[in-house]
Amino acid sequence: MKLLAITSCPNGIAHTYMAAEKLAKAAEKMGHEMKVETQGSIGVENELTVEDIQTADGIIIAADKQVDKSRFYGKRVLEASVTDGIRKPEELIAKFERNEVPIYGKSEPDKLKTIEEVKEERTQKQNPIYRNLMNGVSYMIPFVVIGGLLIALSLAIGGEPTEKGLVIPKGSVWNHILNVGTASFTFMVPILAGFIAMSIADRPGLAPGMIGGYIAANGSFYGSEAGAGFIGGIIAGFLAGYIAKWIKSIRVPKVIQPIMPILVIPLCSSILVAAIFIFILGQPIAGMMEGLTSWLNSMQGASKIVLAIILGAMISFDMGGPVNKVAFLFGSAMIAEGNAHIMGAIAAAICIPPLGLGLATLLNKTKFTAEEREAGKAALAMGLVGITEGAIPFAARDPLRVIPSIMIGSMVGAVIAMLSGVTDHVPHGGPIVAVFQAVDNVPMFFVSIIIGMIVTALVVNVIKKPVESAE
Amino acid sequence: MNLTELVTTNLIQLQLEGKTKDEIMEEMAEMIDRSGALHDKEKYKQSLYKREMEGSTGIGFGIAIPHGKSDAVKKTCVAFGVKKSGVDWDSLDGEKAQLIFMIAVPEKHAGDEHLKILQLLSRKLMDDEFREHLLHATTKEEVMQLFDQV
Numbered sequence: 001m002k003l004l005a006i007t008s009c010p011n012g013i014a015h016t017y018m019a020a021e022k023l024a025k026a027a028e029k030m031g032h033e034m035k036v037e038t039q040g041s042i043g044v045e046n047e048l049t050v051e052d053i054q055t056a057d058g059i060i061i062a063a064d065k066q067v068d069k070s071r072f073y074g075k076r077v078l079e080a081s082v083t084d085g086i087r088k089p090e091e092l093i094a095k096f097e098r099n100e101v102p103i104y105g106k107s108e109p110d111k112l113k114t115i116e117e118v119k120e121e122r123t124q125k126q127n128p129i130y131r132n133l134m135n136g137v138s139y140m141i142p143f144v145v146i147g148g149l150l151i152a153l154s155l156a157i158g159g160e161p162t163e164k165g166l167v168i169p170k171g172s173v174w175n176h177i178l179n180v181g182t183a184s185f186t187f188m189v190p191i192l193a194g195f196i197a198m199s200i201a202d203r204p205g206l207a208p209g210m211i212g213g214y215i216a217a218n219g220s221f222y223g224s225e226a227g228a229g230f231i232g233g234i235i236a237g238f239l240a241g242y243i244a245k246w247i248k249s250i251r252v253p254k255v256i257q258p259i260m261p262i263l264v265i266p267l268c269s270s271i272l273v274a275a276i277f278i279f280i281l282g283q284p285i286a287g288m289m290e291g292l293t294s295w296l297n298s299m300q301g302a303s304k305i306v307l308a309i310i311l312g313a314m315i316s317f318d319m320g321g322p323v324n325k326v327a328f329l330f331g332s333a334m335i336a337e338g339n340a341h342i343m344g345a346i347a348a349a350i351c352i353p354p355l356g357l358g359l360a361t362l363l364n365k366t367k368f369t370a371e372e373r374e375a376g377k378a379a380l381a382m383g384l385v386g387i388t389e390g391a392i393p394f395a396a397r398d399p400l401r402v403i404p405s406i407m408i409g410s411m412v413g414a415v416i417a418m419l420s421g422v423t424d425h426v427p428h429g430g431p432i433v434a435v436f437q438a439v440d441n442v443p444m445f446f447v448s449i450i451i452g453m454i455v456t457a458l459v460v461n462v463i464k465k466p467v468e469s470a471e
Numbered sequence: 472m473n474l475t476e477l478v479t480t481n482l483i484q485l486q487l488e489g490k491t492k493d494e495i496m497e498e499m500a501e502m503i504d505r506s507g508a509l510h511d512k513e514k515y516k517q518s519l520y521k522r523e524m525e526g527s528t529g530i531g532f533g534i535a536i537p538h539g540k541s542d543a544v545k546k547t548c549v550a551f552g553v554k555k556s557g558v559d560w561d562s563l564d565g566e567k568a569q570l571i572f573m574i575a576v577p578e579k580h581a582g583d584e585h586l587k588i589l590q591l592l593s594r595k596l597m598d599d600e601f602r603e604h605l606l607h608a609t610t611k612e613e614v615m616q617l618f619d620q621v
Contacts, residue, residue: 010522010525011522011538011540011576013538013540013574013576013586013589013590013593014528014536014538014572014574014589014590014592014593015528015530015536015593016590016593017589017590017591017593017594018530018593018594018596018597020594021593021594021597022597025597038590040586040590041540041576041586042586042587042590064525064526081526083526083530086530086531086597087530087531087564
């Protein structure tokens with residue numbers, strides 16, 4: 001047999017180790033494998049690993065002190081005093097030989113916990129909101145990178161500037177690549193929301209989170225022209241997660257228990273999240289877009305600088321979300337009315353968040369995780385072709401510091417572009433529109449982008465905290 | 472670091488005079504106090520008795536390890552005493568204790584190193600032969616040699 005033991009005593013000076021020694025010796029004599037974790041004043045030594053526990057035939061807890069048993073759920077656990085461990089280790093082991101030790105947790109369904117969960121819990125002592133967000137972001141990043149790079153590639157090589165923006169002719173291979181990239185982007189917000197919810201409520205949270213995220217990202221569910229973007233996704237994820245967790249905590253009759261995690265919790269949570277988005281949050285989002293649109297229209301006569309500041313801020317605020325869309329659509333509409341200056345400022349603002357953050361990761365490695373530094377390189381590529389979404393991984397991880405930084409950068413870039421008479425005749429942003437010769441005053445277009453990038457990178461690196469070494 | 476740094480020859484008494492558990496507790500605590508390891512002997516003794524209340528430290532095999540962790544202790548040390556005729560220590564197996572290890576640990580111990588040594592000693596005491604040798608040691612030097620093995 002393979003046995004494990006934990007020994008512990010009130011002072012943790014002597015008995016703990018005597019019991020450990022005796023148990024190990026007795027097991028050896030009786031021909032069993034034995035590993036003993038000691039919980040003494042020195043701390044925990046020879047700690048049992050998840051693998052140890054999984055492969056063990058039983059666990060002896062010889063302790064006169066409370067020992068956390070949750071990690072042994074479903075295992076044969078024998079509890080004894082530490083002196084039993086010293087005095088009669090053979091007897092304790094013999095109980096396993098005679099198969100007399102009951103399985104721990106069988107009569108306690110409330111303590112349902114897998115070893116992995118317990119292990120996870122231990123590493124999760126930081127701020128739970130931050131941790132949940134982090135979980136969502138790390139699963140989302142590949143989708144942003146894949147989608148962003150494929151869209152960037154297809155636009156850069158296969159795109160043609162038209163009145164409707166950069167268009168890739170149907171039937172060309174680049175069109176297929178664009179579609180694959182778009183597919184990846186479609187998953188971005190649902191994955192973010194789904195894994196935030198899963199981090200809060202475990203597996204039953206995943207489906208409600210993803211569904212909630214999908215609804216958040218698709219304004220058509222609640223009569224809005226644009227979805228709520230990644231900010232909506234974060235809201236959906238937390239909503240779904242806490243709702244699922246709450247339903248989980250409701251006590252139900254034993255008969256229903258088995259179907260709770262696969263049926264009851266996901267179904268009820270999904271319906272609730274969807275209802276909240278469609279009937280409660282949807283209207284304000286659609287209303288806000290309408291309000292912002294008419295407000296921008298009323299601003300047409302205002303000073304160019306004020307307009308550039310507002311547009312720059314809006315473009316960066318939610319990176320492809322509703323606020324960004326309103327500004328972008330306003331710029332597109334102005335092109336049609338013969339005013340390409342507005343779009344010129346927007347085109348600069350669009351690419352500054354990903355480019356600026358990409359630059360920031362290169363300038364100061366201590367402020368970004370390894371994952372973010374990789375995302376930074378992809379963000380640079382996305383920025384070149386005007387995909388603001390490249391900044392989302394950074395913004396979702398640390399919104400309160402990153403969003404203001406990119407807003408300042410985009411505002412600066414938009415103002416410079418506006419003042420120097422940069423225009424853009426194609427509803428699209430980033431250096432790529434200059435390559436397609438849709439821009440007037442190209443040198444200043446690049447100057448405005450570069451200054452915006454530098455401002456963003458400097459601001460974000462000043463206000464961001466260094467990444468904890470634990471990550 | 473070695474056990475012999477925690478047990479010095481003046482902390483060894485091969486013929487304890489005390490006839491009861493209380494007398495021996497006093498005798499050995501006095502020995503530790505004389506070595507200058509304590510701030511306050513009475514307070515240290517209180518910690519010893521407090522530990523005994525939680526369960527006798529007479530763990531059987533003729534061994535008792537009264538131990539106290541207290542801020543009345545200046546530095547970690549171990550006193551070793553032998554009572555050939557044995558003394559009743561309320562041991563779990565009813566046997567009398569012959570080898571007494573009295574351990575003093577400061578509340579805020581200086582480092583894990585000391586605890587590590589006590590851990591090694593505890594483990595070593597589970598070795599029948601080691602105990603036998605200790606019981607039959609006739610000089611402090613012999614005892615020190617045995618401790619050197621820990």
